[in-house]
Amino acid sequence: MEKFFEMARKLLAEQLDINPLEISMETPFEKIDADSIDIVEMIMALEDTYDIEFPEEDLEDYTTxxxxxxxxxxxxQQSQK
Structure with a gap:
Protein backbone atom coordinates (compact mmCIF):
# COMPACT_ATOMS: atom_id res chain seq x y z
CA MET A 1 0.00 0.00 0.00
CA GLU A 2 2.94 2.36 0.56
CA LYS A 3 3.72 2.43 -3.15
CA PHE A 4 0.04 3.14 -3.91
CA PHE A 5 0.01 6.01 -1.40
CA GLU A 6 3.20 7.46 -2.88
CA MET A 7 1.64 7.42 -6.36
CA ALA A 8 -1.56 9.09 -5.13
CA ARG A 9 0.41 11.68 -3.16
CA LYS A 10 2.60 12.49 -6.15
CA LEU A 11 -0.41 12.91 -8.43
CA LEU A 12 -2.31 15.13 -6.00
CA ALA A 13 0.76 17.25 -5.22
CA GLU A 14 1.32 17.85 -8.94
CA GLN A 15 -2.29 18.93 -9.39
CA LEU A 16 -2.13 21.28 -6.41
CA ASP A 17 1.40 22.48 -7.25
CA ILE A 18 2.67 21.71 -3.74
CA ASN A 19 5.50 19.66 -2.29
CA PRO A 20 4.42 15.99 -1.96
CA LEU A 21 5.93 15.97 1.54
CA GLU A 22 3.11 18.30 2.60
CA ILE A 23 0.71 15.37 2.15
CA SER A 24 0.63 12.52 4.65
CA MET A 25 -1.96 9.86 5.37
CA GLU A 26 -3.36 12.11 8.13
CA THR A 27 -3.60 15.24 5.96
CA PRO A 28 -7.16 16.59 5.66
CA PHE A 29 -7.99 17.59 2.10
CA GLU A 30 -9.22 20.92 3.45
CA LYS A 31 -5.75 21.73 4.84
CA ILE A 32 -4.13 21.48 1.39
CA ASP A 33 -7.05 23.19 -0.39
CA ALA A 34 -7.93 20.07 -2.38
CA ASP A 35 -11.50 20.26 -3.62
CA SER A 36 -13.64 17.49 -5.07
CA ILE A 37 -12.40 18.21 -8.61
CA ASP A 38 -8.77 17.79 -7.49
CA ILE A 39 -9.65 14.52 -5.78
CA VAL A 40 -11.56 13.18 -8.80
CA GLU A 41 -8.65 14.09 -11.09
CA MET A 42 -6.26 12.19 -8.81
CA ILE A 43 -8.60 9.19 -8.82
CA MET A 44 -8.87 9.31 -12.63
CA ALA A 45 -5.07 9.28 -12.92
CA LEU A 46 -4.92 6.29 -10.56
CA GLU A 47 -7.58 4.56 -12.64
CA ASP A 48 -5.43 5.02 -15.74
CA THR A 49 -2.35 3.75 -13.94
CA TYR A 50 -4.03 0.65 -12.49
CA ASP A 51 -6.54 0.08 -15.33
CA ILE A 52 -9.52 0.01 -12.98
CA GLU A 53 -12.60 2.12 -12.31
CA PHE A 54 -12.99 3.22 -8.71
CA PRO A 55 -16.46 4.01 -7.33
CA GLU A 56 -16.85 7.75 -6.80
CA GLU A 57 -20.27 8.00 -5.16
CA ASP A 58 -19.02 8.33 -1.56
CA LEU A 59 -16.12 10.72 -2.06
CA GLU A 60 -17.46 13.27 0.42
CA ASP A 61 -17.14 10.62 3.15
CA TYR A 62 -13.34 10.73 2.87
CA THR A 63 -11.92 13.79 4.55
CA THR A 64 -8.25 12.78 4.76
CA GLN A 77 -7.22 -5.48 -3.92
CA GLN A 78 -10.77 -6.84 -4.09
CA SER A 79 -11.04 -6.31 -7.83
CA GLN A 80 -7.79 -8.14 -8.55
CA LYS A 81 -9.07 -11.38 -7.03
Missing amino acids: MGSLVEALWTYL
Whole structure:
Protein backbone atom coordinates (compact mmCIF):
# COMPACT_ATOMS: atom_id res chain seq x y z
CA MET A 1 0.00 0.00 0.00
CA GLU A 2 2.94 2.36 0.56
CA LYS A 3 3.72 2.43 -3.15
CA PHE A 4 0.04 3.14 -3.91
CA PHE A 5 0.01 6.01 -1.40
CA GLU A 6 3.20 7.46 -2.88
CA MET A 7 1.64 7.42 -6.36
CA ALA A 8 -1.56 9.09 -5.13
CA ARG A 9 0.41 11.68 -3.16
CA LYS A 10 2.60 12.49 -6.15
CA LEU A 11 -0.41 12.91 -8.43
CA LEU A 12 -2.31 15.13 -6.00
CA ALA A 13 0.76 17.25 -5.22
CA GLU A 14 1.32 17.85 -8.94
CA GLN A 15 -2.29 18.93 -9.39
CA LEU A 16 -2.13 21.28 -6.41
CA ASP A 17 1.40 22.48 -7.25
CA ILE A 18 2.67 21.71 -3.74
CA ASN A 19 5.50 19.66 -2.29
CA PRO A 20 4.42 15.99 -1.96
CA LEU A 21 5.93 15.97 1.54
CA GLU A 22 3.11 18.30 2.60
CA ILE A 23 0.71 15.37 2.15
CA SER A 24 0.63 12.52 4.65
CA MET A 25 -1.96 9.86 5.37
CA GLU A 26 -3.36 12.11 8.13
CA THR A 27 -3.60 15.24 5.96
CA PRO A 28 -7.16 16.59 5.66
CA PHE A 29 -7.99 17.59 2.10
CA GLU A 30 -9.22 20.92 3.45
CA LYS A 31 -5.75 21.73 4.84
CA ILE A 32 -4.13 21.48 1.39
CA ASP A 33 -7.05 23.19 -0.39
CA ALA A 34 -7.93 20.07 -2.38
CA ASP A 35 -11.50 20.26 -3.62
CA SER A 36 -13.64 17.49 -5.07
CA ILE A 37 -12.40 18.21 -8.61
CA ASP A 38 -8.77 17.79 -7.49
CA ILE A 39 -9.65 14.52 -5.78
CA VAL A 40 -11.56 13.18 -8.80
CA GLU A 41 -8.65 14.09 -11.09
CA MET A 42 -6.26 12.19 -8.81
CA ILE A 43 -8.60 9.19 -8.82
CA MET A 44 -8.87 9.31 -12.63
CA ALA A 45 -5.07 9.28 -12.92
CA LEU A 46 -4.92 6.29 -10.56
CA GLU A 47 -7.58 4.56 -12.64
CA ASP A 48 -5.43 5.02 -15.74
CA THR A 49 -2.35 3.75 -13.94
CA TYR A 50 -4.03 0.65 -12.49
CA ASP A 51 -6.54 0.08 -15.33
CA ILE A 52 -9.52 0.01 -12.98
CA GLU A 53 -12.60 2.12 -12.31
CA PHE A 54 -12.99 3.22 -8.71
CA PRO A 55 -16.46 4.01 -7.33
CA GLU A 56 -16.85 7.75 -6.80
CA GLU A 57 -20.27 8.00 -5.16
CA ASP A 58 -19.02 8.33 -1.56
CA LEU A 59 -16.12 10.72 -2.06
CA GLU A 60 -17.46 13.27 0.42
CA ASP A 61 -17.14 10.62 3.15
CA TYR A 62 -13.34 10.73 2.87
CA THR A 63 -11.92 13.79 4.55
CA THR A 64 -8.25 12.78 4.76
CA MET A 65 -5.77 11.48 2.25
CA GLY A 66 -5.38 8.29 4.29
CA SER A 67 -9.08 7.48 4.45
CA LEU A 68 -9.43 7.83 0.68
CA VAL A 69 -6.21 5.95 -0.15
CA GLU A 70 -7.18 3.06 2.14
CA ALA A 71 -10.61 2.80 0.52
CA LEU A 72 -9.13 2.90 -3.00
CA TRP A 73 -6.45 0.36 -2.05
CA THR A 74 -9.05 -2.00 -0.59
CA TYR A 75 -11.17 -1.72 -3.74
CA LEU A 76 -8.11 -2.36 -5.92
CA GLN A 77 -7.22 -5.48 -3.92
CA GLN A 78 -10.77 -6.84 -4.09
CA SER A 79 -11.04 -6.31 -7.83
CA GLN A 80 -7.79 -8.14 -8.55
CA LYS A 81 -9.07 -11.38 -7.03
